[in-house]
Amino acid sequence: MPRRVARRAGAACVALALLTIGCEGARQEGGESSPAAITVLDPAEERVLGPVWDDTPKFLMFLPLVNFERGSSCGEPTPALAERWEHSPDYRVWTVWLRGDVLWHDGVPVTAGDIKFTVDLLKHPDVLNYNAFGVDSVEVLDERTVRIFLTEPGRWPLEGWVTFYPKHLLEELDPKEFYEWEFWTHPVGDGPFRYVRHVPRTMMELEANPEYYRGKPRIERVILRFVAAGSGTGLLEMRSGNADLTSFLRPVEAKQLALDPRFRVHYRVSTSHASWLVYNPRNPLFQDVRVRRALTHAVDRRALHAALDLPDDLPLTDAPYTVCQFERRELAEPWPHDPVAAARLLEAAGWRDEDGEGVRERNGKIFRFMTLVPPQEARAALVLQAQLHRVGVRMELQRLDGSLIAERIREGNFEAVIPPTWGIQPVLISSPGGSGRLNAVFTEAYASIVGLFDAAGQEPDFTERERLFRELARTFRRELPATYLYPRASPIVARRRIHGFDHDGWIPPAWRWAFGGLEWLWVEAQDRTP
Amino acid sequence: MTRYIARRLLQAVPLLLGIATITFFIVHLAPGDPMDMYLQPRFQGQANPEVIELIRQKYGLDQPVTVQYLRWLGNLARGDLGESFRYRRPVASLLLERIPFTLQLTVLALIFDALVGIALGVFSAVKQYSLLDRSVTLGSLILYSVPGFWLALMLVLAFSVNLGWFPTSQTRSLDHDLLSIWGKTLDLAWHTVLPVFVLGIASAAGTARYMRSRLLEVLSEEYILAARGRGLRERTVLLNHALRNALIPILTLYGMSLPFLLGGAVLIEKVFAWPGMGLLAVEAIGGRDFPVILATTMMAAVLVVIGNLLADVSYAIVDPRVSYGGQGKGRG
Numbered sequence: 001m002p003r004r005v006a007r008r009a010g011a012a013c014v015a016l017a018l019l020t021i022g023c024e025g026a027r028q029e030g031g032e033s034s035p036a037a038i039t040v041l042d043p044a045e046e047r048v049l050g051p052v053w054d055d056t057p058k059f060l061m062f063l064p065l066v067n068f069e070r071g072s073s074c075g076e077p078t079p080a081l082a083e084r085w086e087h088s089p090d091y092r093v094w095t096v097w098l099r100g101d102v103l104w105h106d107g108v109p110v111t112a113g114d115i116k117f118t119v120d121l122l123k124h125p126d127v128l129n130y131n132a133f134g135v136d137s138v139e140v141l142d143e144r145t146v147r148i149f150l151t152e153p154g155r156w157p158l159e160g161w162v163t164f165y166p167k168h169l170l171e172e173l174d175p176k177e178f179y180e181w182e183f184w185t186h187p188v189g190d191g192p193f194r195y196v197r198h199v200p201r202t203m204m205e206l207e208a209n210p211e212y213y214r215g216k217p218r219i220e221r222v223i224l225r226f227v228a229a230g231s232g233t234g235l236l237e238m239r240s241g242n243a244d245l246t247s248f249l250r251p252v253e254a255k256q257l258a259l260d261p262r263f264r265v266h267y268r269v270s271t272s273h274a275s276w277l278v279y280n281p282r283n284p285l286f287q288d289v290r291v292r293r294a295l296t297h298a299v300d301r302r303a304l305h306a307a308l309d310l311p312d313d314l315p316l317t318d319a320p321y322t323v324c325q326f327e328r329r330e331l332a333e334p335w336p337h338d339p340v341a342a343a344r345l346l347e348a349a350g351w352r353d354e355d356g357e358g359v360r361e362r363n364g365k366i367f368r369f370m371t372l373v374p375p376q377e378a379r380a381a382l383v384l385q386a387q388l389h390r391v392g393v394r395m396e397l398q399r400l401d402g403s404l405i406a407e408r409i410r411e412g413n414f415e416a417v418i419p420p421t422w423g424i425q426p427v428l429i430s431s432p433g434g435s436g437r438l439n440a441v442f443t444e445a446y447a448s449i450v451g452l453f454d455a456a457g458q459e460p461d462f463t464e465r466e467r468l469f470r471e472l473a474r475t476f477r478r479e480l481p482a483t484y485l486y487p488r489a490s491p492i493v494a495r496r497r498i499h500g501f502d503h504d505g506w507i508p509p510a511w512r513w514a515f516g517g518l519e520w521l522w523v524e525a526q527d528r529t530p
Numbered sequence: 531m532t533r534y535i536a537r538r539l540l541q542a543v544p545l546l547l548g549i550a551t552i553t554f555f556i557v558h559l560a561p562g563d564p565m566d567m568y569l570q571p572r573f574q575g576q577a578n579p580e581v582i583e584l585i586r587q588k589y590g591l592d593q594p595v596t597v598q599y600l601r602w603l604g605n606l607a608r609g610d611l612g613e614s615f616r617y618r619r620p621v622a623s624l625l626l627e628r629i630p631f632t633l634q635l636t637v638l639a640l641i642f643d644a645l646v647g648i649a650l651g652v653f654s655a656v657k658q659y660s661l662l663d664r665s666v667t668l669g670s671l672i673l674y675s676v677p678g679f680w681l682a683l684m685l686v687l688a689f690s691v692n693l694g695w696f697p698t699s700q701t702r703s704l705d706h707d708l709l710s711i712w713g714k715t716l717d718l719a720w721h722t723v724l725p726v727f728v729l730g731i732a733s734a735a736g737t738a739r740y741m742r743s744r745l746l747e748v749l750s751e752e753y754i755l756a757a758r759g760r761g762l763r764e765r766t767v768l769l770n771h772a773l774r775n776a777l778i779p780i781l782t783l784y785g786m787s788l789p790f791l792l793g794g795a796v797l798i799e800k801v802f803a804w805p806g807m808g809l810l811a812v813e814a815i816g817g818r819d820f821p822v823i824l825a826t827t828m829m830a831a832v833l834v835v836i837g838n839l840l841a842d843v844s845y846a847i848v849d850p851r852v853s854y855g856g857q858g859k860g861r862g
Binding site for chain 1: 581683686697800805809
């Protein structure tokens, strides 16, 4: 009997211990936010602010030369680390004057030497960081002035992506171990937030920088919580109240959270990344513009967006655009969804459904083509397939990895393709380094479009670039080498207690990095959790 | 025994070499360019080919595949696993960071499996056809059939999101570094409960079924009847005679289950944002991170070899009739 009692007592102790652990944990986890603190989910780890990840969170800690943010004029940069700048007439030499009131978080002033040091470091043969592509050299003119020499005409200093590192802390370190430097796990930056502490593979805590040149941010503490993307964990973390803000949920997850009154969903629409159905101009099926236009009429893009859980008011167009044109909604008018017009155009081009089997034929050949589809577009492709079938066109799908599709595009070995994440521009334009276009096929067929794309892509002058794009849009809409499907719209889910997003729905694309915008957000006093 | 272990280890060398060769060529001959993944998405398709070429040279990707293979093999022999394309860091240091997390998960899951699976199997066998036996049988079948990731998500929804008893994900709390040693231990244990339960419960269900049938088989042996006939207490018969013999094949099962647990950990690590080797391998495959794919595959292969070896060695330890040294009493 005493043994049985002892066993039961043991079991009770184990249960009690588990309960205690649970309660203890719940207490720790429940303390989600102290005043004006927010927890942000991120799919990275403690090196998130460094060059390995090279992603938007770096702007919490480090400043670029220029910014693109609210209030900036139509996608044109606003000063950040750079106070002003000038360029030579051929856009190869840029002179940049730095602000005099920016300090590293350890109190040392940011100087021209830091700019040169960073570029030289990124170009170092042991580092080979792509952020220095296009820069030939940097010359320090004085403490606050640098001259940047580019390998080709361009706007590198105004791209606003490269951030700079403190020479006085890093110059003694070995570039061979650049990506492993301990510095990246507890960095010293010059941006709006500064490092406090981190728990490996778990979180990093930052605090508002009181010395920040634009004044201390209103969010006092930012906790970056590291959670793997794509596992559904982000959704659960938001639901359980462990996080306030995230920008890496899938659209379907964001849609679920939009139904929860605690959250508000904003969408960040990319101007450079969109999905297109691109037709191979060498394929006889697509050489008739009436066919390309018919296919565009046949696609119901609103239905497509709904099927992809995208917002129902995404802008529609049928030509590429610039940031400015997107913000002003100066987009080429889209060809409407009109199956009747599609059928009429196909018949005019000789494609008829003679045998009543639901697929059009011409000279005994049925209207059938194969589309290469990257995994992330599989759902969109299925919707398109069904929509085209309704007008008697059979689109078959071949699902391939993105890099394989890139190879097939380079070789011109495809009938139709939905290019992977990078959209249509690399298919049509020359790379900035003058590498030649990915696919010569398009140059032969659409010389004027490719020429305009090339010219606009390499045009450093803002006004001229806008003009070239307007001209491009007109030609593109007329020629329709591809059908526009949807712009990439990434949901940003935030708890309602966080204020400062421009308005309920859209985040302007110029304010393109969620993390760079954290310095503009705030939490009202009544919303703060004690 | 030492000679046997040495022989088995030597035999494993050509096996591992074969696995290394096949994996290397499958990974490298698969179409697609790892450089497409190396670049940050905003640079993909637009980067300067000269710089891309320099990066290619840095990683030896400009060389013929056979040259790359020989170089990789040479480096592997020296313990150099290369540098990750994604993390730009030595693969060895990445693995060293990740292995403790996976070991924490898998070792605890194995212990959980052993404790729960064997105990339930024994109870089930001893109380054959009782309500307990039927409940264990039904529960085992259900748990064995349920996909681990689904069970994980359901448990997180119930115990983390709704009840708030356990953390939703991760291995530590946000204030882990500020806790006392005791607090840190509790914190780690608290984060481990759900993932270990999910990872261990399916195999525990399997173990329970196996243990039950094995024990029932042993309990019907004549030497058990003889033991009972000698007037030994039922507990002694069960623990000293039946259980020890019934456990022998279970040990083999555990040795073999080591790589399977690692495979299961991949999904569990993903759901619980557990930064182990499984998650690293999945990310590497998605990002064409050749050095990491090769290293994690080799790790899995080594685990299979070690698992098998452990199973055989433990078999000999538990069963005195088995000897690998050629001097044993029995059939070895």
